[in-house]
Amino acid sequence: MAYESIFRTDLFSGQTVIVTGGGSGIGRCTAHELAALGATVVLVGRKPEKLQAVAAEIAEDGGRAHWKACDIRDEDAVKALVSELIREHGPIHGLVNNAGGQYPSPLASINQKGFETVLRTNLVGGFLMAREVFNQSMSKHGGSIVNMLADMWGGMPGMGHSGAARSGMDNFTKTAAFEWGYAGVRVNAVAPGWIASSGMDTYEGAFKAVIPTLREHVPLKRIGTESEVSAAIVFLLSPAAAFISGSTLRIDGAASLGSRAWPLHKTTHNESFNGFHRAYMPDVLKDKE
Ligand SMILES: CCCCCCC/C=C/C(=O)SCCNC(=O)CCNC(=O)[C@H](O)C(C)(C)COP(=O)(O)OP(=O)(O)OC[C@H]1O[C@@H](n2cnc3c(N)ncnc32)[C@H](O)[C@@H]1OP(=O)(O)O
């Protein structure tokens, strides 16, 4: 009998998949890939013009795409969004919880509103989307969820609010995989490192200035691309990953590897930490460099 590969081009045929943040960057690439593999994709974000443009691109390529504007931090709006989608398209088979972002700032300067904004964007919003999709559809029909994290496990200067949110989402991913596995629901996450993306392009000032040097801290000696992240998301979401749940896949060119005790590694990290302080908190480096 001929061997049938699991990597078929109709891997998502008949499936409806929501991609939050689908109007730009990694979300846009993911939506394109899913549509090319047969999915009906629903792009969700706050700005209609971005979503509409990506839906049109996908349709032009012969794919099926719809869009809905929604702020994922608004509980009532998320509930209404999911029930409307089920009414229009039937069961939701996949959710890519990709929407998110942050603004670089030293912890000492982040006010409560800013900290809560980043937590609500990267943790609460993802929770609300996953809970509604589970309660309204996946608890009855099964499904697959992929959450977006970021490779900040060792702590990351300038990203304290975001790191807290991403660690929370990592734990949420594991608990949801535990609680929802009985219903045939898989929950996984991706943790990208440095990726050249539309989101990175929005950063200004010192953070922007350091971007060209980031590759020095990556063993693969380059930063990643949007489609290298979307490829991993699509794999985890797909039936090819049918026995993977509760996992977080790092996509970082090995940037997070290395013992802190390894002197060379330590030197390069110290240099990047000093770069952060030099840019944002120069006074603390007085007499230390
Ligand atoms: C090897 C390790 C590698 C790890 C690498 C990880 C690198 C990660 C990269 C990325 O994630 S890139 C792509 C992500 N995209 C973005 O980050 C987009 C840009 N960011 C934003 O749009 C915002 O930061 C946001 C939080 C995602 C959006 O928030 P929202 O539009 O709802 O908020 P605002 O109304 O603008 O602001 C609310 C509140 O938040 C504080 N605040 C927001 N921006 C700033 C800022 N630039 N500086 C200081 N404070 C800010 C502030 O309290 C705002 O309240 P008001 O002052 O406006 O009352």
Ligand SMILES: NC(=O)C1=CN([C@@H]2O[C@H](COP(=O)(O)OP(=O)(O)OC[C@H]3O[C@@H](n4cnc5c(N)ncnc54)[C@H](OP(=O)(O)O)[C@@H]3O)[C@@H](O)[C@H]2O)C=CC1
């Ligand atoms: N690029 C990188 O190096 C890394 C990126 N990441 C994460 O990957 C994800 C995608 O980032 P990337 O493509 O680079 O950046 P983008 O800024 O292009 O994408 C973020 C998307 O999230 C949407 N979004 C933000 N807040 C909300 C909200 N409250 N409700 C609904 N949608 C929202 C935005 O759409 P809209 O403006 O329409 O609301 C936007 O399309 C983000 O979570 C990011 O933090 C993680 C690690 C590294």
